[in-house]
Amino acid sequence: MNIRNNIALSDSGFLFDPSTGDSFSVNPIGMEIIRMIKGGKTDPEIRQYLLSTYQTDEATIEKDYYDFLKMVEQFHLIEKTDGKEKD
Amino acid sequence: MEKKKINVAISGLNNVDSPGPGIPVIRALRESKLYDVTIIGLSYDSYEPGLYMEGMTDITYQIPFPSAGQEALLNRLSYIQQHYPIQVLIPNFDAELFNFIKLADRLKKEMGIHTFLPTVEQFEERHKANLPEWGRKYNIAVPRSQMIHSVYEIANLHHSYTYPLVIKGKYYEAGIAYNHDQAVGHFNKISAKWGLPIIVQEFLKGTEVNVTAIGDGKGNMIGAVPMRKQVITDKGKAWAGITLEDSTLLDFAAHLFKETHWKGPCELEMIRTAEGKLYIIELNPRFPAWVYLAVGAGQNHPEAIVSMALGETVTPFTTYESGKMFIRYSWDLICDLKSFEVISTRGELKL
Structure with a gap:
């Protein structure tokens, strides 16, 4: 999975999609996740970072992290290749 | 670089809730890096807000409604030309465009007024009513549509379309109909205002x-x-x-x-x-x-x-x-009754 290149994320967590004009707000953890994805971090790396940084457990991360990713996908913020969305 | 001085005539000063493009076009020209513009406003109605907006038009003249015909328009422009010679004219209303396009050559030859408008053919063939044919001709995807001239034709639409449908006026207004009754309602409302035909378009x-x-x-x-x-x-x-x-x-x-x-x-x-x-x-x-x-x-x-x-x-x-x-925003402009009186009685106004 990769966030589309033209998606802009500001320091305040404001996310703008210039191809649709849609804008979103993400919380600080959402911002971190988006930045890590954009920075090329892998799925296990991101989950490990969240687990070690925040007081939480694997089951909660499993649920919330994938819920967040699904939302990102539904809003078409994922880069497409050959007409398909990248995993 | 020194800006070139130029007189430009602009219509569409109805800066209301469904605004004409006149004021935005004037703002664009006022910010031009190439031209130092004198704006000659062309209005149809004394209540067009653009008439009273400071810093927009330098002078505004009322012009005859499009239904008065091309000669009446030509005569009025000829009068304006004697006082404020127009070098470029940008019409901004759909309903007035046909007359200006037809007169474009004469305006240039007889009065030195330049325009940059579509040809009559280009203007006519892209009409809402002709859109399917236009799409086929130029290989451009358009929704299926057809013209209807009577409310009774709506009853047969279900043979070729499924609801919802878009019911459109010839020039302006449209409504989405989710069933026959709503289509009839939109037909009556829009045709009463803008005449026939009504265009029925597939809802995408x-x-x-x-x-x-x-x-x-x-x-x-x-x-x-x-x-x-x-x-x-x-x-x-x-x-x-x-x-x-x-x-x-x-x-x-x-x-x-x-x-x-x-x-x-x-x-x-x-x-x-x-x-x-x-x-x-x-x-x-x-x-x-x-x-x-x-x-x-x-x-x-x-x-x-x-x-x-x-x-x-x-x-x-x-x-x-x-x-x-x-x-966009709305703004209550306070104007002097004298200005309203001048444009209403003399047909021209300089703030």
Whole structure:
């Protein structure tokens, strides 16, 4: 999975999609996740970072992290290749 | 570089909740880096707010309604020409365009007034009623549609269409009908206001995107800025919008200009379906009221139209800023009754 290149994320967590004009707000953890994805971090790396940084457990991360990713996908913020969305 | 002094006539000063493009076009020209403009406003009604807005027109003249005919318009322009010689004229109302297009040659030869307008054929063939044929001719995707002249024809629509349908007026207004009764309601309301025929159009589910663009009449797109409406009024007009970065929209628009050789400004109203396919639902033959957003994003289309009207070569715009927004606002302008009296009785007003 990769966030589309033209998606802009500001320091305040404001996310703008210039191809649709849609804008979103993400919380600080959402911002971190988006930045890590954009920075090329892998799925296990991101989950490990969240687990070690925040007081939480694997089951909660499993649920919330994938819920967040699904939302990102539904809003078409994922880069497409050959007409398909990248995993 | 010293700016060139020029007199430009502009119509469409009805800066109301469903605004004409006149004031945005004037603002664009006032910000021109090439021209030092004197603006001659052309109005139809004493209540057009643009008449009373400081810093917009230098003088405004009332002109006869389009139904008065071309000779009446020519006579009025001839009068204006003796007082404020117009060098370039940019008409901004759909309903007045036919007369100005027909008179374009005479305006230039007899009065030295330059325009940059589509040809009669280009203007006529993109009418809502002719859109399916136009789409076939130029290989441009358009929704299925047909004209109807009687309310009784609605009963037979279910043979070829499924609801919802878009019921459109010849010039303005449209409504979405989810069943026969609603279609009849829209037909009666719109035809009472704008006459017949009524256009019945397939409803395409998707996102509406619009492009303000200009063509040189030789197949080239000189500028184009796409926008998505963010806030829409009850009349379907954009109250806020944002520029988009989307090469597919620009490619689609460039294809349209290449095929049609459209000359002058236009607004492309499009629907992008969930599958990403683009359809033209309307081609408006003039600047849209939101054209000032294009200026804010880096493309001064009205300035380019003035240059092209004067026969100068304009380098096509290649960039603009995406994510640039506009938000309209309303403002109670306090005006002197004297101004209203002057424009109403003498047909001309200088603030």
